[in-house]
Amino acid sequence: MQSYTEENYLKIIYHLSVISNPVQTNAIAERTQTKAASVTDMLKKLSDKELVDYVKYQGVTLTEKGKLMAINIVRKHRLWEVFLVEKLNFKWDEVHEVAEELEHINSTLLTERLDEFLEFPKVDPHGDPIPDQYGNFADLSFIKLSKLKVNDKGTITGVSEHSSPFLKHLEKLGLTLGKKIEVSEIIDFDGSVELLIDYKKINISREVALHILISK
Amino acid sequence: MQSYTEENYLKIIYHLSVISNPVQTNAIAERTQTKAASVTDMLKKLSDKELVDYVKYQGVTLTEKGKLMAINIVRKHRLWEVFLVEKLNFKWDEVHEVAEELEHINSTLLTERLDEFLEFPKVDPHGDPIPDQYGNFADLSFIKLSKLKVNDKGTITGVSEHSSPFLKHLEKLGLTLGKKIEVSEIIDFDGSVELLIDYKKINISREVALHILISK
DNA sequence: AATATTTTTTAGATTTGTCTAAATTTAAAA
DNA sequence: TTTTAAATTTAGACAAATCTAAAAAATATT
Ligand SMILES: [Mn+2]
Ligand SMILES: [Mn+2]
Ligand SMILES: [Mn+2]
Ligand SMILES: [Mn+2]
Numbered sequence: 001m002q003s004y005t006e007e008n009y010l011k012i013i014y015h016l017s018v019i020s021n022p023v024q025t026n027a028i029a030e031r032t033q034t035k036a037a038s039v040t041d042m043l044k045k046l047s048d049k050e051l052v053d054y055v056k057y058q059g060v061t062l063t064e065k066g067k068l069m070a071i072n073i074v075r076k077h078r079l080w081e082v083f084l085v086e087k088l089n090f091k092w093d094e095v096h097e098v099a100e101e102l103e104h105i106n107s108t109l110l111t112e113r114l115d116e117f118l119e120f121p122k123v124d125p126h127g128d129p130i131p132d133q134y135g136n137f138a139d140l141s142f143i144k145l146s147k148l149k150v151n152d153k154g155t156i157t158g159v160s161e162h163s164s165p166f167l168k169h170l171e172k173l174g175l176t177l178g179k180k181i182e183v184s185e186i187i188d189f190d191g192s193v194e195l196l197i198d199y200k201k202i203n204i205s206r207e208v209a210l211h212i213l214i215s216k
Numbered sequence: 217m218q219s220y221t222e223e224n225y226l227k228i229i230y231h232l233s234v235i236s237n238p239v240q241t242n243a244i245a246e247r248t249q250t251k252a253a254s255v256t257d258m259l260k261k262l263s264d265k266e267l268v269d270y271v272k273y274q275g276v277t278l279t280e281k282g283k284l285m286a287i288n289i290v291r292k293h294r295l296w297e298v299f300l301v302e303k304l305n306f307k308w309d310e311v312h313e314v315a316e317e318l319e320h321i322n323s324t325l326l327t328e329r330l331d332e333f334l335e336f337p338k339v340d341p342h343g344d345p346i347p348d349q350y351g352n353f354a355d356l357s358f359i360k361l362s363k364l365k366v367n368d369k370g371t372i373t374g375v376s377e378h379s380s381p382f383l384k385h386l387e388k389l390g391l392t393l394g395k396k397i398e399v400s401e402i403i404d405f406d407g408s409v410e411l412l413i414d415y416k417k418i419n420i421s422r423e424v425a426l427h428i429l430i431s432k
Numbered sequence: 433a434a435t436a437t438t439t440t441t442t443a444g445a446t447t448t449g450t451c452t453a454a455a456t457t458t459a460a461a462a
Numbered sequence: 463t464t465t466t467a468a469a470t471t472t473a474g475a476c477a478a479a480t481c482t483a484a485a486a487a488a489t490a491t492t
Contacts, residue, residue: 005449025470038450040471057457057470088329098323107314113304241440254480256441273440273487
């Protein structure tokens with residue numbers, strides 16, 4: 001049985017692995033809001049438990065066991081986020097802190113029943129994929145519009161924000177499901193994106209781009 | 217901000233206050249599964265925080281502040297139990313441990329939205345009253361089945377023992393919330409009670425009768 | 433009232449997760 | 463290839479929550 005703290009480390013290492021592998025001490029320290037020395041202590045502990053492969057001065061990689069645990073925490077986090085938004089009418093920006101706590105409730109029955117209750121959602125309110133109980137992610141063939149580069153083309157296949165103001169805004173801009181778009185420019189200043197749609201150029205904020213899902 | 221541990225102490229002191237006031241160190245130690253010495257340490261800490269009035273060698277009483285905190289934890293515990301049973305199809309003997317963890321999630325928004333989602337339940341799956349957000353309990357008038365006389369009638373509205381074996385036993389006997397019963401005989405020999413339920417006679421031990429709550 | 437028993441508290445130690453400051457290793461720059 | 467800088471680890475300390483064993487206080491019993 002892992003402590004709340006160990007679980008947070010595992011999850012953070014999991015997320016950081018996507019960017020760099022192995023994961024460095026300082027990167028973890030920054031995310032956990034602790035000091036490098038504390039991280040070193042924890043890495044030794046996780047290594048003793050065989051949840052990470054740790055090489056002094058190099059960094060850590062999750063073992064298969066550690067990875068499964070991390071994915072399970074991510075699974076719970078995202079399921080709870082769906083619950084909060086779909087059932088309790090939280091806004092997409094209100095769910096994170098609470099999910100950060102709920103993800104540590106350990107009960108397989110609870111997790112699986114929650115999944116069922118939510119009708120097995122594939123993505124969370126931010127468009128992030130929800131792994132199944134075995135740790136497998138459905139291959140989602142869409143990415144956030146904000147991840148596209150200049151000249152990339154694609155089709156709008158979903159949104160990861162369901163609020164009325166947001167949807168109305170999209171509609172007004174002509175950004176509806178099935179529409180083909182092309183990124184014509186990305187403005188460094190504010191991260192906003194210029195799109196080509198229906199032979200017209202429009203500009204959307206980074207905030208909006210983050211919640212539009214694109215498939216190629 | 218209270219720690220998980222402090223919250224558990226507050227809740228336990230609250231429950232024990234009903235039986236004896238002030239609450240004694242050993243009683244708390246038994247409930248928290250710790251030693252008396254540990255309890256003494258915690259009582260000093262809670263006293264410093266003005267959550268309890270503590271008199272050496274005498275015991276503790278919750279302050280108004282401490283009592284409100286305790287009631288809020290009880291509120292969350294019972295709301296989550298309702299959620300688990302009503303929405304996730306948990307059985308009434310399966311909810312306790314999970315609620316024991318969920319009760320520590322601190323988010324007013326979450327608690328109030330959950331209350332609303334559940335349509336403001338007045339009692340939990342065991343018939344225990346759910347306080348409102350100000351700490352007020354609806355006046356529920358029930359008595360122990362063991363206090364009934366022969367020929368007394370009533371409806372099962374709660375239980376005062378939440379262990380899984382006990383609850384499963386009741387279920388097997390058909391003694392669930394809402395069922396109407398009548399006392400047909402009280403056996404002097406062992407204090408067991410003969411009941412009329414669904415036109416059938418069943419016999420329950422005094423031990424069981426002590427933990428069934430009846431309203432007329 | 434004196435003695436025995438129970439209850440509670442103190443003293444000192446341990447574990448977990450954290451910190452600061454100093455030492456060490458690795459990486460980058462001159 | 464030295465020298466410098468950055469990243470990481472060790473050493474030693476601390477707060478929270480717990481423990482055991484011994485001392486002290488409150489109750490109960492003769
Ligand atoms: Mn967390
Ligand atoms: Mn999310
Ligand atoms: Mn608890
Ligand atoms: Mn209950």
